[in-house]
Amino acid sequence: xxxxxxxxxxxxxxxxxxxxxxxxxxxxxxxxxxxxxxxxxxxxxxxxxxxxxxxxxxxxxxxxxxxxxxxxxxxxxxxxxxxxxxxxxxxxxxxxxxxxx
Numbered sequence: 001x002x003x004x005x006x007x008x009x010x011x012x013x014x015x016x017x018x019x020x021x022x023x024x025x026x027x028x029x030x031x032x033x034x035x036x037x038x039x040x041x042x043x044x045x046x047x048x049x050x051x052x053x054x055x056x057x058x059x060x061x062x063x064x065x066x067x068x069x070x071x072x073x074x075x076x077x078x079x080x081x082x083x084x085x086x087x088x089x090x091x092x093x094x095x096x097x098x099x100x101x
Contacts, residue, residue: 020085027081028074035070042066 036042041063049055050067059067093099 024078024081027077031074031077032070035066035073039066042070047071 032044032047036044036047046059046063046067047070049059050064050071056064
């Protein structure tokens with residue numbers, strides 16, 4: 001029984017991590033898609049290049065600020081979602097009826 005419980009625990013952790021990372025990736029991609037739809041000068045290629053110091057030299061100067069703003073908004077959204085998930089996990093853990101006294 002211990003082996004089965006350990007295997008189920010590992011499976012559920014792996015599935016949880018996979019689902020959370022998938023959701024965070026969807027949120028980040030949605031932020032990028034909305035930014036590129038509102039500003040036709042921004043492209044996904046430019047968003048990929050903004051984090052590379054060598055490729056940053058090839059980006060037009062007038063697009064660097066909007067690209068950084070878009071990247072900041074995406075990372076801010078990820079931090080908010082992660083914080084919300086953390087508080088939900090802490091609340092569920094606090095309500096756990098099987099915790100030891």
